[in-house]
Amino acid sequence: MRSFLTLSAIVTASIVVGIALFLLYFSLPLLEGSGLEKTIVGGGDGDLSYGVLPALVGTLWISLLSTLFALFISLFTSMGLESLSGKRYTRFVESFYEILSSIPTVVYAFLGIVLLLPHMRALFGGSGMSILSASIVLSLVISPTMILYFRESFSTVPREYRVVVYSLGGDEGSYIRRVLLPFRAKSLKVGTIMGFARASGDTMVSLMLAGNSLEIPISPLDGARTLTTHIALLFAEDFDSAEFRSIFVAGLILMSVTISIIVSIRKMGAKDVG
């Protein structure tokens, strides 16, 4: 039995290594043949066909913008819920956010198409698909999880702290601003980083709402593709082409982002203990 357990543990734990090796194996011909620079920026002379730069810029735009929106939403929502805590409906509201966090992203993206795009078209013209549209919907996707995370970290602040603030003549607002936020600054950071990780790894919202443009986006109203949609869109092409290889480069970049995020969260956690 021990050997069976050992085998399955080794198999499961080495999947990550396997994924990294496969990505490297398939992207090496491109990295070797064209060099790192061309792999990133494409063939030059405006030929962006296999460069991952537009997708990289698109990912940065969409994940930063949506994290920013989501941070605003989640921070104020969790503070607002905190100030209402003790009342009967808080628990109800929390299970409401739990349900929201369980809604599949493809459903959020579909709702973005039918509910948000018509307004974006009316406001800005064009197809309505843009970095902004994708970021708005993506922020609604990641907010419920961030809100739940913030709420959980707020709930571990000892009750006495609030009593002290009140006895010094403060109110709920001063408690939140002077005690809660400074005390939970690290959780707020970690929650935001996790939100960013989800945003940068999401495929469906960007695929369905960002317009999948090949150009390097300059403004939030431009269409864009992300590293994830770059993979989703190109997979059916010729297996030996540079375009095809570039999706594995995109995969490698996404995996490096994931690993660096985990390392940074682990480091913050380690400081927490010390």
Place this chain on the structure above:
Amino acid sequence: MSGDRLLLHISRVVVVAITAIYLSILFHIIIKGIDAIVSLGVSDITPAIWGSLTLVLLSVTMAIPLGVSSAIYMELYGSPKIVEIFDISFEILASIPSIVIGLFGFATLIALHRYIPSFRASLLLASISLCILVLPYIVKATRLGFSETPSDHKAVAYSLGATKEDVLFRIMLPSARGQIKKGIFLAIARSAEDTAVIMLTGAVASYGFVDGLLSPFEALPFYIYYTSAVYSDPGELLSIYEAALILICLSAIFIRLSSGISRGGAK
């Protein structure tokens, strides 16, 4: 102090506004979805429903034994160094974007296709890829369950001459059962909703009912993605709402179940 009050007021306004936005989109989809079920029946999406159910069943069935036995290995035999390495690798696996796992499945397909030409993007490939996606949840839940096992129970068992296997089957697994169930429910919810993995590994728009492990298949999330890009009449649009409502109910039920158990365990 006025800054503090202002902060409080803004927060409360944001809570109301955001909750209203979420409520209205939730109501929108529920009302349209029910409308669709009443007016269309479910005939259009029946293959996708069955496809999703088969897919979830296959991937979670593969993930349970692998995940649970990995967790047992880490608990009983792993040295601290190995356990740490495994922990990190599962943590990375849990956070890798699902499209990258789909890409891995797709790359495996290309690599194998040279040797086994009949192996193609199919239900089997998608299930294996989804199994990889949900494995970390099962491992994590099982390990959490083990860590909650009262250590004096284990100590008593060992002092009575029990072997590691006895302790595993009579004490650790029974006490971890609740957490393992929770992990399984979470895995079900995640594999039911994921689109990025299956779009690279075998989901197609119209194939009909599942007819074999090595065939392409339909699934609810892929149906929503594909149809919302190509729908041409109101009936098709309604059928997307139908698929979305069914998917939301599925996810909500299993996410609720997975957190319900943890609360029960905490008491």
